[in-house]
Amino acid sequence: MSSYLNQGYLDIEDITVPTEERFAKGAVAVIECVQNIPCNPCTDACPRKAITIEGSINNIPNIDFDLCNGCGICVAQCPGLAIFLIDKTFGEETATIGMPYEFLPLPEKGEEVTLLDRAGNECGRGRVTNVRNTKAMDRTPVVFLEVDKDAAMRVRFFRRDSK
Amino acid sequence: MRLDQHPILSFDRGKPITFTFDGKPVNANEGESIAAALHAAGYKTLSHSLKLGRPRGFFCAIGKCSSCMMQVNGIPNVKTCMVLAEEGMDVRTQHGWGELKNKPSSRTYPRREMPLLETDVAVVGAGPAGLSAAIYASKFGAKVLVFEENTKVGGQLIKQTHMFFGSRDHHAGVRGIDIGDKLISQLGDNVEIMTETPVVGYYAPGELAVIRDHRLHRVRAKKIIVATGASENMLALPNNDLPGVYGAGAVQTLMNVYGVLPGKRMLMVGAGNIGVIVAYQALQAGVDVAAVVEALPVIGAYQVHASKLRRCGVPILTRHTIQTTWGDGQVEGATIVRLDDNWRQIPGTEQDIACDTICLSVGLKPTVEIFFQAGCSMAKIPELGGDIPIRNEFMETSVEGLYVAGDASSIEEASSAMLEGRLAGLDAVEKLKGSSDELQELKNHVKESLDELRAGPFGEKIRQGEKKLQEEASRL
Incomplete structure (x- = not known):
C-alpha cells in the first residue's frame, strides 16, 4: 500500500523530480499528482504543451521538464493545487518555491514566514519574494518563498507569524 | 460570527433587518435564511425533540432533516433553513407538534380550483443535473419548467468554492460556485425556473403537485426529470x-x-x-x-x-x-x-x-421518495448510495416518461450529475420532438464522456453498481 493512502501526503520517492542538470537551467514545474483521477486542466494550462495526459483522462500527467520554461501558469490552474514551481538558480545558497495559496490575508513581499513540509511540520524560516495574483489566476494566488536550496523539494507550505 | 473577508467568496450582505426570536430582537441581513441569521447571532438551538425535549440544531441546512423547524409568524413547522428572514418576523421556538392558530373550520374552508401548469418537460430540482437536463431539453425545442424548493438556483454548486476536476467539457478548473452561473446562462428562453416551489407528489400519469405561494398547484408534464439530489448520512454515536x-x-x-x-x-x-x-x-x-x-x-x-x-x-x-x-x-x-x-x-x-x-x-443517500410514490421499480444498490430507481441507459425509470438524474440516481461527482442530466434531457426531448443527427451525436458523446469519467480506479465502485443496476433492469 502506498504510504500516501494512509498519511495523505506524498513521499519524495512518489514524485518525479527534475534532474539537477535541469534545475541548474532555471525554474521548472513539479507536479505532485500520482493518482489516477479524472482530471486534465493542467494539459490545457501549459502554453508550451509540456504537460500531457495520454489516453484516458484518468491517467496521470507527464511533464517534459525540457519543454517546461518555468512560466508557472499551471500552478494556479491545477484544481488539486498540486503543482509547485521550483527555481534552484535564485541565489547561491537559496532556491524559490512558488505555491498556490488560497488564504487571506496574503503575505507581503519580504515577509519572513515559518516553512512547513508536506506533513505540515515546521522546517525552518523563509522569506516571501513575490506574490502573483492576476485576474486570470481566478483567486488562486501563487506565493514565492526563498528557502535553503536543499529544502526546495521539502517545503510545500508556510505559516505567517501571528501579529 | 459573520465573515467579512474570504479568499474565494465575496458576500453581498443585504439590507440590515431586525426580526424577533422568542421576543428578543435579532439583527440580520436580507437574503439570509432565518436559521443562518440565528446562527450568526449565536443561537444554535432551533428546536427540541418531541419526547425528551433535547435541544436540536440543524443538521442538513437544505430542508431535508427537519430539525430546524420553528414557528414563524404563527405558522408552525417552518423549516427555518429554507425561509429567508424578513423585517419584523416573529420567530419562536416550537414546543411539541405545533398547531395552526385561527384554522378555519372545515365548513368554512374555501374550496378553490388548483391552478394548473402545463409543460413539455418538468424538472424537479435546479442543481447541476436538473439544470443540465433543462438546457438540453430546451435546446431541442421543449418547453421546460424547473421546480426548486430552495431560494437559490444551483443546488449544491452554490457552496463549492474549489475548482472542479474532469475535463474542460465538464467545466474542469472552474469553481463550483461559478459553474451554476454558467449553466444558468445556457438556459434557453423556453425554460422557466420556479424557486421556493417544492414538489410534494407525483400523480400518474405525468402529474406533479407543487406548492407555490402557499398554494397547491397541479403540473401536467409530458416528461418528468427528477434530480432531487441526496441527503447526508447521520452517524450513530452518543x-x-x-x-x-x-x-x-x-x-x-x-x-x-x-x-x-x-x-x-x-x-x-x-x-x-x-x-x-x-x-x-x-x-x-x-x-x-x-x-x-x-x-x-x-x-x-x-x-x-x-x-x-x-x-x-x-x-x-x-x-x-x-x-x-x-x-x-x-x-x-x-x-x-x-x-x-x-x-x-x-x-x-x-x-x-x-x-x-x-x-x-x-x-x-439519494433522495428518492418521489420514485417510490410513483411506483417505480426500485433496487437497493449500496455502491450507488442505497435505494434508487431502476433506470435504462438514458436515465428513464420503469415508469414511462419519468427520468432520474444526478445524486438521486447514484452518489457521484457533480460532473457525472451534469452528464446524466444532459442524457435525460436529450432522451426526453427526442421522444417528444423527434430525433436528429445532432441530437444523436450529442447523446453518444455524453454517454462516452460519462464512461470516461467512470473509467479510472475511483470509478470502480460506480461501475460495479452500474453492473448490478443493469442486472436488476434485465429482470424487469
Missing part, C-alpha cells in the same frame, strides 16, 4: 443530536453561502473527498480544524485533496472514529478512539478533543 453536529453540506451552506462561521474549532469525521474538501474550506473561512478521523485504513479522498490539507498541518487519522460527543446544550468536545483491524474500538486509545463543531461526512 449525543449526535447536540447542536453543533452538522452534515458537511450544512457547514458549507453556513460558511460559503451565508458567510457565517459554524464555530471556532471543528472535528471532521470522514476522509472522503467531501470531508477533506470541507475541512480545507473551513480553514479558508478561518475555522481551526483539529483533525479528520476516518474509520477505514486508507484515505478515500483524492491524494491531492488530502495533501493540501496535510501540509496546512491538519492530521488525518485513519483507523480512528468518533466515540462520543459531549457538551451542555451544545457541542463542547468529542472523544475519538482508534480501531483495530476488525473495526473494534481499542480501549485505552481514547483521546479528548475540544471543539464546538463536529462535521459528519459519512456518505450520502
Whole structure:
C-alpha cells in the first residue's frame, strides 16, 4: 500500500523530480499528482504543451521538464493545487518555491514566514519574494518563498507569524 | 460570527433587518435564511425533540432533516433553513407538534380550483443535473419548467468554492460556485425556473403537485426529470443530536453561502473527498480544524485533496472514529478512539478533543421518495448510495416518461450529475420532438464522456453498481 493512502501526503520517492542538470537551467514545474483521477486542466494550462495526459483522462500527467520554461501558469490552474514551481538558480545558497495559496490575508513581499513540509511540520524560516495574483489566476494566488536550496523539494507550505 | 473577508467568496450582505426570536430582537441581513441569521447571532438551538425535549440544531441546512423547524409568524413547522428572514418576523421556538392558530373550520374552508401548469418537460430540482437536463431539453425545442424548493438556483454548486476536476467539457478548473452561473446562462428562453416551489407528489400519469405561494398547484408534464439530489448520512454515536453536529453540506451552506462561521474549532469525521474538501474550506473561512478521523485504513479522498490539507498541518487519522460527543446544550468536545483491524474500538486509545463543531461526512443517500410514490421499480444498490430507481441507459425509470438524474440516481461527482442530466434531457426531448443527427451525436458523446469519467480506479465502485443496476433492469 502506498504510504500516501494512509498519511495523505506524498513521499519524495512518489514524485518525479527534475534532474539537477535541469534545475541548474532555471525554474521548472513539479507536479505532485500520482493518482489516477479524472482530471486534465493542467494539459490545457501549459502554453508550451509540456504537460500531457495520454489516453484516458484518468491517467496521470507527464511533464517534459525540457519543454517546461518555468512560466508557472499551471500552478494556479491545477484544481488539486498540486503543482509547485521550483527555481534552484535564485541565489547561491537559496532556491524559490512558488505555491498556490488560497488564504487571506496574503503575505507581503519580504515577509519572513515559518516553512512547513508536506506533513505540515515546521522546517525552518523563509522569506516571501513575490506574490502573483492576476485576474486570470481566478483567486488562486501563487506565493514565492526563498528557502535553503536543499529544502526546495521539502517545503510545500508556510505559516505567517501571528501579529 | 459573520465573515467579512474570504479568499474565494465575496458576500453581498443585504439590507440590515431586525426580526424577533422568542421576543428578543435579532439583527440580520436580507437574503439570509432565518436559521443562518440565528446562527450568526449565536443561537444554535432551533428546536427540541418531541419526547425528551433535547435541544436540536440543524443538521442538513437544505430542508431535508427537519430539525430546524420553528414557528414563524404563527405558522408552525417552518423549516427555518429554507425561509429567508424578513423585517419584523416573529420567530419562536416550537414546543411539541405545533398547531395552526385561527384554522378555519372545515365548513368554512374555501374550496378553490388548483391552478394548473402545463409543460413539455418538468424538472424537479435546479442543481447541476436538473439544470443540465433543462438546457438540453430546451435546446431541442421543449418547453421546460424547473421546480426548486430552495431560494437559490444551483443546488449544491452554490457552496463549492474549489475548482472542479474532469475535463474542460465538464467545466474542469472552474469553481463550483461559478459553474451554476454558467449553466444558468445556457438556459434557453423556453425554460422557466420556479424557486421556493417544492414538489410534494407525483400523480400518474405525468402529474406533479407543487406548492407555490402557499398554494397547491397541479403540473401536467409530458416528461418528468427528477434530480432531487441526496441527503447526508447521520452517524450513530452518543449525543449526535447536540447542536453543533452538522452534515458537511450544512457547514458549507453556513460558511460559503451565508458567510457565517459554524464555530471556532471543528472535528471532521470522514476522509472522503467531501470531508477533506470541507475541512480545507473551513480553514479558508478561518475555522481551526483539529483533525479528520476516518474509520477505514486508507484515505478515500483524492491524494491531492488530502495533501493540501496535510501540509496546512491538519492530521488525518485513519483507523480512528468518533466515540462520543459531549457538551451542555451544545457541542463542547468529542472523544475519538482508534480501531483495530476488525473495526473494534481499542480501549485505552481514547483521546479528548475540544471543539464546538463536529462535521459528519459519512456518505450520502439519494433522495428518492418521489420514485417510490410513483411506483417505480426500485433496487437497493449500496455502491450507488442505497435505494434508487431502476433506470435504462438514458436515465428513464420503469415508469414511462419519468427520468432520474444526478445524486438521486447514484452518489457521484457533480460532473457525472451534469452528464446524466444532459442524457435525460436529450432522451426526453427526442421522444417528444423527434430525433436528429445532432441530437444523436450529442447523446453518444455524453454517454462516452460519462464512461470516461467512470473509467479510472475511483470509478470502480460506480461501475460495479452500474453492473448490478443493469442486472436488476434485465429482470424487469
